[in-house]
Amino acid sequence: MDNGPNPDRALLEVRGLSKSFGALRALDDVDFTLRAGEIHALLGENGAGKSTLIKAVTGVFARDGGVVRLDGVDIAPRTAKAALDAGIATVYQEVNLLPNLSVTQNLYLGRQPTRFGVVQEREMRRRAKLLLAEFGLHVDVARLLGEYSVAVQHVIAIARAVDLSARVLILDEPTSSLDRHEVEILFRVMRQLAGRGIGIVFVSHFLDQVYEISDRITVLRNGRLIGERETASLPRLELIRMMLGRELAETTSERAAARIHQARDVCVSFEGYGKAGYLAPFRLELRHGEVVGLAGLLGSGRTETARLVFGVERADTGLVKVEGTTVRLQSPRDAVRHGFGYCPEERKTEGIVADLTVRENIVLALQAKRGMHRPLSRAEQDEIATRFIKLLDIRPPEPERPIGLLSGGNQQKVLLARWLATEPRLLVLDEPTRGIDVGAHAEIIRLIRELCEKGLALLVISSELDEIVTYSDRVIVLRDRVHVDELHGDAIDVSNILAAIAADGSAGAHESRP
């Protein structure tokens, strides 16, 4: 890999950067070093702190502590614009350009060349053409940006950023909506820029691409720096362990308590269930009282599986059977009627109704299931709310408090209560312990175990592998939106899961991505 003219010079140095949101420490004393002319991958699962790091460096968030140096000079930009002026440009996954303006206008918006106050339209177009030609992009610059593919838009966004004399270019998940060919266009541009001495930060969850393009890798987990390595000398398994693993020593003993459920009846089964361009068809049987864990990297298809199972996305192939009978599953409403429940990962945007009280949030799904003609009386609502507040130890124990005022862990418990109140047969939990403090974390795991004792089938997604190992009877491993492996009984341990995730069978899998 070309390391540029001056490989060891630190271009951007971040030292001891910290940032908290309320009680949550999103970044804890993080260091990061970017050299001139290198492509540096910044990796980590959801909530690891990648975005927070970028935003704290570029002035979108005010940082709580730490130093950022660009070429040895301390900088503290307060807005993204100030960061750009200092020489740090960021291109986000959703291109921040205006599709209804021409390519030229997008490139020169806010800095049009003028003569006597009149925009020099022709001059602007000439420059735009030259600029894009540098990146091997020959497009009609007078046409609207929106007429071009996302890849071309990305290159244009990068061209704009670089033309604004950026020395550091941050690319946040630039490839997630690109096909293989488009990724190559983008990579060519990235290499070209690195060759000019620009430092590039590349955020992605596609490990193949990381290995293909990056010189070095920095891994974050739970807001902390886990390590910085040369890409060439970092085995894939080791990288995944850095991203996912925690202290692996004592976790195996936990499984001693594993129960035997093989004798129980199948509760819900999916056969050949999938959706083109979303998730490859899979087979999944969930038995009463069984916990099935879904493991895999971010973007591997875990959440996609949950959404198909709960009818949020409609499958285009396959069958669902509930207690042996084929059923229709076209919407969450259908799923609720069949006795499914779903606690989504995005608690704030998809889970809680912040303005409503704890009581109202708890009874919501049960009320929806009963239909509006059979309202729960206030007394019934109070009884249900009080019962679950006590059962799940929701704090503060005030049913009439708006749920938005509760802590993350307690909000999560309210969402669990919402589904438990419907007496479901299957509960899907997507990252049930994310962003929750340690005490509530242990309690939620205890709850998960108790629930399956009662015959509930559970499908749990988690990035915390030791957590999955602790409660799962079976673990399904996903990679690149395919269910690739299934682990049973004693085979369930962190190293086996890591091995299954890392197994190199992913060649060509990107072709099928939308």
Place this chain on the structure above:
Amino acid sequence: MMFRLPRRRVAQVIALVVILLLDRAVSPQFFDLRLQDGRFFGSLIDVLNRGAPVALLSLGMVLVIATRGIDLSVGAVMAIAGAIAASLADSHGLPLVLTAALGAGLVCGLWNGILVAVFGIQPIIATLILMVAGRGIAQLITEGRIVTFASPDLVWLGDGSLFGLPVPVAIVAGMLILTGAVVRGSALGLLIEATGGNARASELAGIGTRAMILAVYSWCGLCAALAGVIAAADIMGADANNSGLWLELDAILAVVIGGTSLFGGRFSLLLAVTGALIIQAMNTGILLSGYPPELNLLLKAVVVLAVLLLQSPRLAGLFGFAARLRGAKA
């Protein structure tokens, strides 16, 4: 958190009382009531009576806004319903007249609901269509004329009396109770508030948000049609150009004054009607005071501004900041 804005419920009632007291100041007989021929008369009754159309509109509007929608077409729906009622009044009986007019309102509302819930069009645009087209439809029905009628049955809806009250006031009271019974007697109210508060989460909780949105827009259309019939009965004719003109804005204003956020969620039927009465009390006060009616528009603007500022989280933040400063000094 020492500083708290006054509880919303109280704020509207205080506002209404203050405005009524101001009315009393400009017109000393304002609170006088007399009973004549088994019916109350007086300025207060006038406020209720004149405010009836907007109060009816606000009953439908508040539900729509609670789902995070809006209905700009209610004024036009009033014109349509008024035109239908006036055209049929002298040739058909009251039941058929009402059925036709209210049915038309229901269809209009359903149309809006379908655009919003099924086709996913933004409510403000979806209802703008009928706001423009509706007045055209009304003019087609009246063939561009002001249609007058003499049917005593329909006229009674405008100036008759029931239980000692003008009929429009009795209708508002009846609709308030009916809407309250439907919304709060079933789980609809909770489901509407949940959907308005977080549509995505509500859908994932299994709420059939689509049917609900269809229902609230339909109800809004029905309320608007009823308001249109009353307005027509009041002037014994239908003026397709002017019936209900700009009243959608008064209805939205009434709902907002009533403390329902345009971002959806919590709503109160009673406070929405209170909002309508606040607006009417201002209108009546200005007329009684002898100031030019143009002032009315200005005054309304000031009230809207005050209410919106009270709801603004930034302003609350400013107050909180000031309170902290004071706390720090103390």
